[in-house]
Amino acid sequence: MALEILTPQEMGRVDRLAIKQGPLSGIALMERAGAAVADIVFERFPDAGRIDVLCGPGNNGGDGYVAATILAASGYHVALWTDGDPRAGSDAEIAARNCILKRQPLEQYQPLPGGIVVDALYGAGLERPLQGTARAVAEKVGAAGLPVVAVDLPSGLSGLSGEALGTTFRAAVTVTFARKKPGHLLYPGRAFCGELVVRDIGISDAVVKEIGSQTFENLPALWIDDFPRPPADTYKYSRGHVGVFSGGPAATGAARLSAMAAARSGAGAVTLLSPPASLAVNAVHLTSIILRRIDGPDDAQAFLDQRKPSALVAGPGLGTDNDMAALLATVVQPASAARRVVVLDADALTIIAQEPAKWFGSFALDGAHATILTPHEGEFGRLFPEIHADKSLSKLEKARAAAKSAHSIIVYKGPDTVIANPEGRAAINSNGTPLLATAGSGDVLSGIIAGLAGQGMSPFEAACAGAWLHAEAAHTFGPGLIAEDLPSMLPRVLTRLLRQRAP
Ligand SMILES: NC(=O)C1=CN([C@@H]2O[C@H](COP(=O)(O)OP(=O)(O)OC[C@H]3O[C@@H](n4cnc5c(N)ncnc54)[C@H](O)[C@@H]3O)[C@@H](O)[C@H]2O)[C@@H](O)CC1
Numbered sequence: 018m019a020l021e022i023l024t025p026q027e028m029g030r031v032d033r034l035a036i037k038q039g040p041l042s043g044i045a046l047m048e049r050a051g052a053a054v055a056d057i058v059f060e061r062f063p064d065a066g067r068i069d070v071l072c073g074p075g076n077n078g079g080d081g082y083v084a085a086t087i088l089a090a091s092g093y094h095v096a097l098w099t100d101g102d103p104r105a106g107s108d109a110e111i112a113a114r115n116c117i118l119k120r121q122p123l124e125q126y127q128p129l130p131g132g133i134v135v136d137a138l139y140g141a142g143l144e145r146p147l148q149g150t151a152r153a154v155a156e157k158v159g160a161a162g163l164p165v166v167a168v169d170l171p172s173g174l175s176g177l178s179g180e181a182l183g184t185t186f187r188a189a190v191t192v193t194f195a196r197k198k199p200g201h202l203l204y205p206g207r208a209f210c211g212e213l214v215v216r217d218i219g220i221s222d223a224v225v226k227e228i229g230s231q232t233f234e235n236l237p238a239l240w241i242d243d244f245p246r247p248p249a250d251t252y253k254y255s256r257g258h259v260g261v262f263s264g265g266p267a268a269t270g271a272a273r274l275s276a277m278a279a280a281r282s283g284a285g286a287v288t289l290l291s292p293p294a295s296l297a298v299n300a301v302h303l304t305s306i307i308l309r310r311i312d313g314p315d316d317a318q319a320f321l322d323q324r325k326p327s328a329l330v331a332g333p334g335l336g337t338d339n340d341m342a343a344l345l346a347t348v349v350q351p352a353s354a355a356r357r358v359v360v361l362d363a364d365a366l367t368i369i370a371q372e373p374a375k376w377f378g379s380f381a382l383d384g385a386h387a388t389i390l391t392p393h394e395g396e397f398g399r400l401f402p403e404i405h406a407d408k409s410l411s412k413l414e415k416a417r418a419a420a421k422s423a424h425s426i427i428v429y430k431g432p433d434t435v436i437a438n439p440e441g442r443a444a445i446n447s448n449g450t451p452l453l454a455t456a457g458s459g460d461v462l463s464g465i466i467a468g469l470a471g472q473g474m475s476p477f478e479a480a481c482a483g484a485w486l487h488a489e490a491a492h493t494f495g496p497g498l499i500a501e502d503l504p505s506m507l508p509r510v511l512t513r514l515l516r517q518r519a520p
Pocket residue numbers: 032033043044046047048050051073074075076077078079080108138139140141142143144145146147148168169170194
């Protein structure tokens with residue numbers, strides 16, 4: 018499965034390497050790219066009354082010349098509008114030479130009802146906002162509401178960051194080649210792309226591999242081999258023991274959501290660690306989850322020493338007072354020789370944000386221990402103010418920089434959750450849904466990740482799998498979802514997932 022995500026720069030290197038290694042030349046790749054675009058027009062718009070193909074001066078335009086030629090030869094009414102001539106000696110120049118359609122200047126283009134637009138103005142080479150004629154045309158097409166098929170990327174969109182650099186085409190379908198780019202999956206780019214189709218143009222997996230991309234789409238193939246598969250002779254504690262810290266009596270629900278999610282993810286035992294004042298309310302609500310009284314850091318330490326939990330969750334509903342900060346200091350220290358993963362969310366992140374450098378210095382990420390931070394946008398901004406404010410970085414690059422500075426795995430949540438580790442490996446989640454924008458949803462995510470990591474899944478893979486399962490559970494429930502519904506959807510999602518997986 019093609020999981021790599023390539024930056025436009027990496028894609029350029031892939032193109033050059035593929036051409037160098039052969040057998041396909043640059044123009045052969047372009048002919049395949051243009052044919053893939055024409056194919057999508059046939060499939061999605063078989064009855065198009067008119068097709069306006071807009072070609073820019075680079076190789077993106079080259080794809081447009083090829084697509085226009087094929088569509089016209091198939092009997093469509095095609096009009097070709099060009100913004101400058103292709104560079105001499107480029108593949109696009111060959112494509113333009115092979116195209117017998119009459120070229121009309123882009124400035125004379127007017128959107129006509131009933132038509133569709135093929136946007137081949139700029140793709141991977143976009144360096145700055147659309148200007149002049151290209152910008153005016155993007156505005157006109159947007160106002161006319163014509164369906165747009167974008168070649169590689171909607172013109173105006175950064176393939177690197179997913180940001181609209183200025184006025185940007187809004188596509189019904191985007192056809193890209195070989196692999197997705199970050200801008201296809203990161204918002205707002207994902208919304209500008211419409212339906213995203215990746216077409217093979219003859220670039221081999223080996224060539225892509227040689228580039229060594231460290232960014233992946235978060236699909237099961239990325240982590241399924243590491244997914245916990247308990248042996249027949251397992252018992253409850255060897256299936257992972259997760260400890261979840263509860264806060265005071267007014268805010269216990271969040272920790273219980275995490276605990277239930279950890280249990281539903283397959284952890285053999287889950288203990289809710291409750292301050293004395295919350296014991297009664299927690300007891301009323303728990304059945305299979307173990308309840309243990311924790312009155313301060315010494316009790317927490319005793320639990321860690323005696324029970325040796327394989328994963329911990331701290332933060333959901335924890336509170337942010339000094340007592341909780343002291344408790345957290347006990348929880349994150351990697352004093353134990355046992356393997357342990359600590360997932361920190363919500364109030365734990367608020368505590369850490371008060372003195373990030375101190376806390377980050379205490380996080381260990383080695384073979385035996387890992388800290389996973391799961392900030393949403395606001396929490397990310399408080400934890401990593403400089404990285405967050407750096408406009409030159411995409412969400413992907415911000416997550417990577419944060420992971421490095423916090424010696425932690427970062428799950429930078431949002432509609433396009435990015436998971437990154439300090440070595441630069443990163444995954445972009447692509448199955449998000451607005452259904453997850455509901456109170457308590459993050460608490461469930463922390464619990465799923467801890468549940469998987471607690472069963473021995475590598476922390477980065479557990480974080481990726483957790484984000485995927487979380488969204489899949491939401492899709493499976495559908496509208497009306499509240500956070501309580503998510504853990505109970507996991508059995509169905511897991512059954513489907515594990516059925517697909519090779520024995
Ligand atoms: N042989 C190849 O290299 C292949 C390239 N392919 C296509 O080639 C595209 C990349 O081609 P290019 O690198 O030529 O890049 P583009 O065609 O995206 O851009 C062309 C040039 O326009 C200039 N430019 C950038 N932003 C501008 C702006 N806002 N206003 C005016 N000029 C601007 C830049 O100098 C840039 O190099 C891909 O997106 C893909 O569609 C595909 O055909 C596959 C094969």
